[in-house]
Amino acid sequence: MGQDGGFRAEEIDTSRPHPARIYDYLLGGKDNYEVDRRAGDELAAAAPEVRIGVQANRDFMRRAVRHVVGAGVRQILDIGTGLPTSPNVHETAHAVAPDVRVAYVDNDPIVNTHAGALLSGSGTTSTVLADLRDPQAIIDHPEVRKVIDFDEPVALLLVAIVHFLTEADEPERIVATLRDALPAGSFLVLSHATSDFADRRDAEAVYNQATATLNLRPKAAVMRFFDGFELAEPGLAQVPFWRPDAPSPAGSETIGIYGGVARKSA
Known part of the structure; x- marks a missing residue:
């Protein structure tokens, strides 16, 4: 589904919280429902650092995008886009290089609709449901192929999305499928929630009634998603400490989100 795709109201599930809408609420956005706000409040009660954590994750994404564009990449595939929060990926990228092309992918019709409206008329972006x-369906999608040339380096963004895959979904296989579609010189930007810094089983439980469960993983498991890539310094780090460009907020050492940027050399 491309930018011009509309969705019937009944296609949008408002009976259960959705990760993108919870995230939007925690960032202070308005594109969410009461069920999402309740889940967000429960999440903040279970993990008090969650609000500074989601902001730190957004800031990591922007620093990572500036890094990969600065390294010469001119096309970005952002899977698990989330609801538009400015500055977005394309805004961040275009501030460095106006010719960057971005394909946004998400599984929530609300996200797709909002992104499509935001990007209407732009020939350098596409939005895909x-x-x-x-x-493989993402790789082969015509709206993705319209802006992404897989013969040239691509920055693949999997920011705060892989932790919504269960082990039954085979997340390592999924990431490897995407990796194998990328040519040498491409980048992987990935962030992932963890309970390495505090017991967050209560936070995981909040998502049991959501449209996707939260699956916290230790550092060693997150590292495996970078197989076939070479991590840039400082390696896999808590997101506020990945190449910070401003002082980290108080409590940053408790943020349970790892982030890393890595290059595919062959």
Whole structure:
């Protein structure tokens, strides 16, 4: 589904919280429902650092985008886009290089609709309704192919999305499928929630009634998603400490989100 795709109201599930809408609420956005706000409040009660954590994750994404564009990449595939929060990926990228092309992918019709409205008329972006659990369909999607040339380096963004894949979804296989579609010189930008810094089983439980469960993983498991890539310094780090460009907020050492940027050399 491209920018011009409309969705019937009944296609949008407002009976259960959705990760993108919870995230939007925690960032102070308005594109969410009461069920999402309740889940967000429960999440903040279970993990008090969650609000500074989601902001730190957004800031990591922007620093990572500036890094990959600065390294010469001119096309970005952002899977698990989330609701538009300015500055967006394309805004961040275009501030460095106006010719960067971006394909946004998300499985929530609300996200797709908002992104499509935001990007209407832009020939350098596309918005696609698709699911990370079917990576080949994303790679082959005509709206993705309209802006992404897989013969040239691509920055693949999997920011705060892989932790919504269960082990049954085979997340390592999914990431490897996407990796194998990328040519040498491409980048992977990935962030992932963890309970390495605090017991966050209560936070995981908040998502049991959501449209996707939260699956916290230790550092060693997150590292495996970078197989076939070479991590840039400082390696896999808590997101506020990945190449910070401003002082980290108080409590940053408790943020349970890892982030890394890595290059595919062959």
